[in-house]
Amino acid sequence: MHALGIDIGGTGIKAAPVDVAAGKLLADRKKIDTPRPAVPDAIAEVVHELTTSFGWSGPAGITFPGVVTSGVTRTAANLDKAWIGKDARELLTKAVGGPVTVLNDADAAGIAEMKFGAGVGEHGTVLMLTFGTGIGSALFINSTLVPNTEFGHIELRGHDAEKRASEHAKELHDLSWEKWAGRVQEYIQHMEALLSPDLFIVGGGISKQSAKWVPLLTGIRAPIVPAALLNDAGIVGAAMATLSFAG
Ligand code: BGC
Numbered sequence: 551m552h553a554l555g556i557d558i559g560g561t562g563i564k565a566a567p568v569d570v571a572a573g574k575l576l577a578d579r580k581k582i583d584t585p586r587p588a589v590p591d592a593i594a595e596v597v598h599e600l601t602t603s604f605g606w607s608g609p610a611g612i613t614f615p616g617v618v619t620s621g622v623t624r625t626a627a628n629l630d631k632a633w634i635g636k637d638a639r640e641l642l643t644k645a646v647g648g649p650v651t652v653l654n655d656a657d658a659a660g661i662a663e664m665k666f667g668a669g670v671g672e673h674g675t676v677l678m679l680t681f682g683t684g685i686g687s688a689l690f691i692n693s694t695l696v697p698n699t700e701f702g703h704i705e706l707r708g709h710d711a712e713k714r715a716s717e718h719a720k721e722l723h724d725l726s727w728e729k730w731a732g733r734v735q736e737y738i739q740h741m742e743a744l745l746s747p748d749l750f751i752v753g754g755g756i757s758k759q760s761a762k763w764v765p766l767l768t769g770i771r772a773p774i775v776p777a778a779l780l781n782d783a784g785i786v787g788a789a790m791a792t793l794s795f796a797g
Contacts, residue, residue, distance in 0.1 A: 551569075551570045551571055551793065552567055552568065552569055552570065552576060552608065552789075553567070553568055553570055553608065553609045553610060553611055553789035553790075553792040553793070554566075554567050554568070554601065554604065554606045554608065554609070554610040554611070554646070554789065555567075555568045555610075555611050555658075555784070555785035555786055555787070555788035555789035556597055556600060556601075556610060556611070556612045556613070556785070556788060557612075557613045557655060557658070557784035557785050557788060558584070558593060558597075558612060558613055558614050558615065558629075558655070559584060559615060559655065559682065559683060559784075560584060560588075560615055560628035560629065560682070560683030560684065560718075561583065561584055561682075561683055562581045562582065562583055562584055563581065563582050563583075563584055563593065563596050563597065563600065564579050564580070564581045564781075564784070564785055565579060565580055565581075565597075565600040565601070565604070565785065566578065566579035566580070566604075566782075566785050567604055567606065567789075568785060568786055568788075568789035568790075570789050570790050570792070570793060573662060573665060573666030573667075573779075573786050573790075574786075575782060575785065575786070577604065579782065579785060580600055580603055580604075582596050582599065582600060584596075584629075587630045588628075588629040588630045588633075589630045589632050589633075590630075590632055590633055590636050590638070590641055591641075593629070594641050594642060594644070594645040595645070597612065597642055597645040597646060598645040598646070601645065601646050601647070606646075606648075607647060607648055608648050609648055609649045609650070609651070609792040610642075610646045610648060610649070610650050610651075610788075610789075610792065611650075611651045611652075611653070611658070611787070611788030611789045611790065611791040611792045612638075612642050612646075612650055612651070612652050612653075612788055613652075613653060613654065613655035613657075613658040613659075613784045613787070613788045614633075614638060614652055614653070614654060614655060615627070615628055615629060615654075615655045615683070615684060615686070616628075616629065616633065616654065617654065617698045617700060618638065618652050618653050618654050618698070619698065620639075621637060621638060621639025621640070621652050622635065622636065622637055622638065622639070623635075623636050623638045623652070624698075625700070627684055627702075627703070627712070628683045628684050638652045639651075639652050649792070651788075651791045651792045653697070653787075653788070653791050654686070654688075654697060654698055655680070655686055655784050656678065656679075656680045656686025656687050656688045657686075657688045657695055657697050657698070657787070658783070658784050658787030658788045658790075658791060659678060659680055659686070659688065659753050659754075659777065659779075659783035659784045659787050660676075660678040660688025660689075660690060660695065660751070660783075660787065661688070661695060661787040661790055661791060661794075662779050662782075662783040662784075662786040662787035662790060663678055663751050663753065663777050663778065663779060663783055663787075664676065664690055664693060665790065666778070666779060666786065667751075667777060667778035667779045667783065668751045668775045668776065668777055668778045669690065669749070669751055672690075672693075672748070672749050673692055673693065673748075674691075674692065674747075674748035674749070675689070675690070675691055675745060675746065675747040675748050675749075676689075676690040676747060676748065676749045676750075676751065677689055677690075677701075677741060677745060677747040677749075677750050677751070678690075678750075678751040678752075678753060678777070679701070679702075679738070679741070679750065679751070679752055679753070679754075680752075680753045680754035680757075680777075681715070681716055681717045681734070681752065681753070681754040681755075681756045681757070682716065682717050682718070682754040682755050682756070683716065683717070683718045684702050684712040684716050684718070685701070685702030685711055685712040685715060685716050685737075686702055686754070687699045687700065687701035687702060689701075689745070689747075701741060702716070704737075704740065704741070704744075706736065706737055706740060711737050711740075714733050714737070715730070715733040715734050715736075715737045717754060717755055717756040719733070720756075727762045727763050727766065728766060730763065731763045731766035731767060732766075734763065734767060735766070735767045735768065735769065735770065738750060738767065738770050738774065739769060739770055742770055742771060742772060746771075746772075747772050748772055749772055749773055749774075749775065750770070750772055750773070750774040750775070751774075751775055751776075751777055752764065752774060752775070752776055752777065753776070753777030753779075753780070753783055754777075754781075755781055757776045757777045757780055757781075758780055758781065760776035764776055
């Protein structure tokens with residue numbers, strides 16, 4: 551079973567065809583910068599361009615960096631507000647020219663990690679957190695996803711947590727690894743106090759450099775492991791969702 555995976559992010563839109571049974575990309579992924587303003591039609595055009603660049607006709611799974619219920623995008627913290635209330639499934643089905651499943655980006659990454667990556671064989675409560683333009687979250691209870699958890703917007707020291715501890719915040723405020731890891735640690739401790747997960751999986755672009763910051767995180771009971779699929783998790787999970795997710 552093959553499906554196209556497309557990962558819409560705050561800075562880039564990435565795509566590749568995926569062997570869904572193996573969790574592997576079938577071709578090198580392609581990336582196009584997220585257009586600004588990141589309005590629905592401009593993004594749909596990029597989705598169309600990526601689809602045709604692979605000569606793709608068939609099912610596609612598409613991630614979105616916000617809440618998605620029944621194909622409708624409900625929030626857009628890091629994209630244009632015109633997405634709020636938009637029927638993204640309808641818009642993107644036209645752009646792809648085939649059946650489309652739309653789901654939250656962190657949920658997609660989590661689905662891929664649970665099946666093929668750092669979460670394989672893990673039961674109980676697993677919380678995947680992605681650190682990028684924002685902070686995404688995917689919560690699993692005995693391998694079942696609780697979609698759209700949005701834990702990146704928990705309040706920390708009077709601010710949206712992602713404004714303090716995302717990868718973007720590290721860059722924006724030019725934080726050292728130590729300083730940023732301190733903020734991430736405080737955030738994860740807060741999540742642990744609320745949910746007591748058995749495992750944390752940390753992903754997003756910055757998971758490529760996990761050796762620089764994951765060892766700095768202390769005072770957290772549950773193990774913290776970096777995502778195994780790194781930045782491909784969103785693409786793989788999006789493609790997987792075409793089979794299993796009623797998004
Ligand atoms: C959004 C989430 C998204 C996360 C990562 C947050 O700002 O609200 O839906 O998963 O960023 O992109």
